[in-house]
Amino acid sequence: MILLQLITDGLLLGAVYALFSSGLTLIWGMMNVINFAHGDFVMLAMYVAFFAFTLLKLGPAVFVPLAAIVLFGFGVLVYAGLVRYVMRGPMLAQIISTFGLALVMQYTALWVFSANFVSLPNTLVGGVYDVGGIRVSAARLLAGATALALTLGMHLLLTRTDLGSRMLAVSEDRVAAALVGIRPDPMQALAWGLGAASTGVAGALIALFFYVSPGVGDAFTLIAFVTVCLGGFGSVPGALLAGLAIGVIESLSAYWLGPAIKDIAVYGLFVAVLWVRPQGLLGRA
């Protein structure tokens, strides 16, 4: 029974991981740039949710979409102001640029919000359901279900819509896409916007049951890396499966090995996978 409980907890958390990781994988797939500030995007969204509630008394039905909109704008801004120029430069510049962004975001948050841990009241989405002995909190259920739906939605957007096929065309071959009249620049800005927006939703959902602090992003950056790497770089369905798997692994190792060890298990898995299968577990050889 405890095993089923742990797996359920893991899957619900994993769905949220999948959502913000699919944001990272979308950006990576479009332009082969890794966002080292990705976890800090999650952090930003968590603060948006926190302040929307505490200052404006807005509920999740409002602050989740609000976080998506704010982060969409932020993602486009980062692309237009930084990534667009850095992409054509040397590798070192590409890699350090988002690292610099991560520092700015983290320490601005520290400066403005202070190092205190804050959290939303856990009665905001209250209640616990009991399904055949498995206890599921309403907040986590809401977060998991929304995240799962949106991840699938993003997959459908990319594979079933005209916009999605335009974006894929740019990711396959910028030059060829430009030749058939698809301008790569707006598509890549859109990828950053969508990637950041999905991260925004994920962050606002996590804020329902997780504390917020300026340094909370580091762990999420690494989790996104692990997820994207396990799922295959650029693959949304891969990120979904991998995100769920990591949620379960974390939940099981936290129970059996202790909470301090759970991150060690996840990062260790990441390093091991990179060494053994550099293209990712589900990636093509």
Added chain:
Amino acid sequence: MLLEARGIVKAFGAFHAVAGADLLLEESELIGLIGPNGAGKSTFFNCLSGDARPTAGTIRFRGTEVTALPPAAHARLGLARTFQVPIVFDTMTVRENVMVGAFLRHPHRRAAAAKADEVLAFTGLAEQANLPATALGTPGRKRLEIARALATEPVLLLLDEALAGLPSAEVEAAIDLVRRIHESGVTLIVVEHIMEVIHRLTRRVLVFHQGRVIAEGTPAEVTADPAVITAYLGRRAHK
């Protein structure tokens, strides 16, 4: 026999880019490898140079089995190559680019620099020696790749579309360079899809189509071969 490739297969999943190709090459030959785009020439080429490991088949170079050896080992044995899209070292000068190749046989800086200057003179790049490699245009970059490969003092040189995309004045100079390389005793395999270049350079041509060698002979023979004509025309007709 200098190079002996038998039954080479290279599969990507279910797709066979090279589907059982053979190539026998004698010392001091100059042969052409042609075929329509996507015929598998470049993949075959990568197998020969060690950049890709064949799914099946064996390759022997100067009597050594090299099928599974990395590209660096090929270079040490005397096999050099250029790339379809030139990869020059952008952070270095033209001379430094060539010195990287020269260091293979000349571990000391002075000797490597001397070798590089010799090759730069031979390839007509002496005047640009101190320029950053980024200052070169496409013809210059292609020439630099050849110079760099020659600096490794190869026995066999593989040229992957070294002439494609050059303006016609440059093509003449490049044909002249390839001839002089051949006269200096280097064996060459030239991949091209410009028929005219092949006509003028080589006496033996292999035609690639759908991962196989479908014809072999003098340029005149293969261009008269009905199988070759349908391979080229059939493709065009489908477009």
Added chain:
Amino acid sequence: MRLSRAWPAALLLVLVASPFFSFNPFYQRVAALVALAAISASAWNVIGGYAGQVSFGHSVYFGVGAYAALLVFTKLGLPPIAGAPLGILASLAISVIAGLPTFRLHGHYFSMATFAIAALAELLIINWNFAGGAIGMMGPATARSPADLLFRSALPYYAIFLAVLAVLLWLTHRMQRSRMGFYLRAIGAGERAAQSLGVPIRRYKLYALLLSGAFTALAGSLYAVMIGFIDPDSGFGVLISVNMVVMAALGGAGTLFGPLVGAVILVPLSEASNAILGGGSSGAAYVAYGVIIMLIARFCPGGLAEWWRVLTRTRRRRAA
């Protein structure tokens, strides 16, 4: 041409000698920290600059060196500097065990993996109670013998760090002119082409990492000797790696003096802002740091060395 080389050399000499003629302890301390940062940034430069393998995992080497120094003190009662050779040995082992498999990854993937390895190492150290766990370890409080290298003034540390830096820069200079230097730069500029010219890529990357890791570990030991305290964050924190990368990138990665120039600019900046804004708790210093990183990436990706090159080239052309 002569002038453009003589001026920076003279300026450098004056800068290097100035702490010995200054009686300002703050200035001397900053000078020592600059020299120390220049050691680790120059060490990073061998693999990250010349060979183009952008490592965010060098904090592991630094931490191993620092912990080795204070472990031999707290557990064996030896002078901390005795841990330096052990730290270097451990760094060599890490290069072979963790570095070799990581070299299968390229570009961004390599950076991601090294970042993760560093995060993993920090977590392991936090949970390693033998080495002080999350609290860390202290060095000797008072000098038991001269070998403890405890000085009230920062000047002796400055002299020691300067000597190590000189050795490292001399080695780098030799390497830069040799086959190894050319091979590393070729690897950084295009692995596939380098390979086709007979460069044994993995072997040369490993050589570079061994050299780079050993000097970073030594820098860690020296840090622990001077500061006399180490904890997971100051030994293995991500910012340790970031500092090395940014100093090299600012001055010019893959150039001999680039990392030193970066250290000369950034260390006084962060020390001054800490002194003015009151410690790292405010975070303002790191915001500025992040902004600097983004500005480098956006406007001078080749670092200040690139600007210098352009400047001297135009002057040379004017002279000709």
